[in-house]
Amino acid sequence: MIFVCIDMAILAFSLIFAWYIRFETSLLPFKNNWGLNYYLMFLLFILPIYIFLYYSSGLYRPHRTKSIASESITIVKINVIGLLLLITLLYVTHLVNFSRYLLAMFAISSTTFTIVERIILRKSLRFIRSKGFNIKHILVIGAGDLGKKFACKIKQNEYIGYNIIGYLDDNIENGHKVLDSKVIGNINDLVHVILTNRIDKAVITISPIHYKVIEDIVDTLEKYGVEAEIVPDYYRYFPANPYIDLIDDMPIIKLRYVPLDKSFNHFIKRILDIVLAIAIIIITSPILVLTALMVKISSPGPVIFKQERVGLHRKEFNIYKFRSMKVQDEKYEKYQWTSEDDHRKTKFGSFIRKSNIDELPQLFNILKGDMSLIGPRPERPHFVDKFRDEIPKYMIKHYVRPGMTGLAQVNGFRGNTSIKKRIEYDIYYVENWNLKMDIKIFFMTFIHAFRNAY
Template identity: 45%
Template sequence: MIKDNQRYFNRLHVVIDGCVIAFNYWMAWVLKFKTPILGAAKGGALPFAEYMELLILIVPLFLILYYGFSLYTPKRVQGRRLEFANIIKANTLGIMILILVLYMLKEIHIARSVLWIFYLLNCFFETLVRNLIRMTLKKMRKMGYNQKHILLVGYSRAAEQYIDRIIGNPEWGYTVRGILDDHVEAGTTYKGVKVLGRIANLMVILPENRLDEIAITLGLNEYHRLEKIVAMCEKSGVHTKFIPDYHNIIPTRPYTEDLIGLPVINIRYVPLTNTFNAMCKRIMDIVGSIVAIILFSPVMSIAAIGIKLTSPGPLIYKQTRVGLHNRSFEMYKFRSMEIQPAGEEKKAWTVRDDPRVTKIGKFMRKTSIDELPQLFNVLKGNMSLVGPRPERPFYVEKFREEIPRYMVKHQVRPGMTGWAQVNGYRGDTSIKKRIDYDLYYIENWSLGLDVKILLLTIFRGFVNKNAY
């Protein structure tokens, strides 16, 4: 029921957002040209109608970005602070794209100040509208409107976790009337929710109580009774749902899909398996790598000259790494070591004060300049700007046996920087911790998270104290 309601609510939310975006853009024009607040001009280089034509681009662009930055996820999933951060990120990226498009079209008559006023208004009013919606939903549910009375069948970890979430989120509108279980004594309570009796009491409770939903929360050892309990619940006509008790078995974020009537539980949720998400990330990689290559071309040129002047050998060092779907590729780096016999560098990682590292190579490693040629890997599609760092085949084979879930990192493209790296796990640091951060990134990917990682890389990711 909540999922169905959420679908319709999201559609309404998109319409509301479209109206808010259009209103804010109109208000920005008014503040610029029709009020004395900002030292208003008498008019503008363009008439009002031509300014408003830009809404044909602005509204769809910002709605797509809001979707990409997870602003249409249920309120029960996204807190206020995360929502606000995503609003800022989506609007910042949107205004940058808008200014870039106008620059490429050589449109000089649209006042850029109008766009910046629109940006500020949009950040403020989108936050305000979403908080008003959140407060309205919470108030309505607390007043008793659209409340759903639930009975849980089975006392398990799943039951406790479900109750925890309901108590912590009163705006969902759920009231747990009690629990039925054959192995826990009647009268036992969990956070105010009582065990009412045995599961057989369903035959009495269902006709007498006005329940909206029944949640089957049986423990794993009780699943042999599932068919009979479902049949009893279905006979009553009460909406029934099943909350599986597999937290210990599947410690991730599983999701279900329908395969022509057959429900399939996917053990791990990977947002980048979605075609739209993958396309957005790839576009970001292409545009970002081109811009970065242009910006860093002077640095790369100086690095190339320094390498040539200080040691003989090629500028670029190619190393085989394992990437998406366990496929090997050649990763590019500026050469930072003396030329070695074939296969010698594969024996071990670089260590502190390694004599093989050149003087300029040591500086490049510390400042991550040696990694800049990987921008061409990103452009080719071997890598992404953001993702788990790729490793050599030898170490992949080693870690896959030693570290549980290590190979999951290869479900996405490897990156030049990643969530583990900006949290300090680079170079000679814990592989297990690195994998934990990589898995968090893989399961929680969003464009917003990518932007955050790139910004953190600028401020604390370039200089690497663990690089030798």
């Protein structure tokens, strides 16, 4: 978000700077000045073109482990492409009055200022991380030579902001020190360590000859929703498209590629969620008010029903719905599925459940940031614990925000349907997200709104 705003400001400033050099100094041959306002109008084309190119080239991805030099080269390449597109636009629209000197100055200044901006911001972030802020907490599995080398790379590159909380190793005793961290258990302690420590990701540094152990570790990490990375080479163990990163000259492979891990993708989806949620609330406000009154009149109890669900990064939150059932004991309710002929439903509750009106208060969950409009449906903690043990890779759905509707739901998997098929669709969504998919799911939701709804 910060980079997008600053890049837009840099592009605008570069155009103004180029205009000033061209027309307000004697450095270049004189030419009739069409005025600053004339050239500022071109920002309507320049900003979308350049920001789209920056985004497409990956300049808004997290760059903890990227070198500033490689990013600078990318900026030069993209600005050349942007300049060619701008020249083409001027040619096609016959805008021959646009100063060629100004265009050249804009190309040079925008490239230079953007590189300087990135260097300053990257160095600032790296300085902040080297002082202990914005830290990622890492569990390293394997304290042998590869684990030690990994620790050395982290220590040499403090700007990355990784803190190794400890090592797990079957062949080295507890308490043994590896640089600044210690062995805190063996591999059988993995579940206990996950549940008792804050872990942002786990890095596996075990020799590939122990392939069976690695398989078990990867299954356990994904079962508990912890992101896994492997110091190569373990290509046969990739469960999905890998994302390859570098720390200095050491490659790190992220086992599961998640498009919404990219800051720009996350930002765009969040903005759309907020805008659409507000619009839908305004449009459906008469229905919201009328439903609230009918729920209150039809049966005693609160209008809004709150229930604990598990969301992004396994964090629990209260989901909102219009109450469609009789008030019941919470300790029994949280363990029960809703069935088609459920005796707990009120008459009006049956109607709003079949029409999905009971889900509308979740628009306020979206505004709070608990949910997204589109995403895997969230489940109750009790069932998350149950499915985590029964269904492989179930916890991967928690890599993204849960949604009011999702890919599984528009394909008919909601209510009393296959949980395994639902998770297959959820994982596909997590790994292949794009705006086109979200738009398609949004419109398909209206077509399939009443399918399996009870």
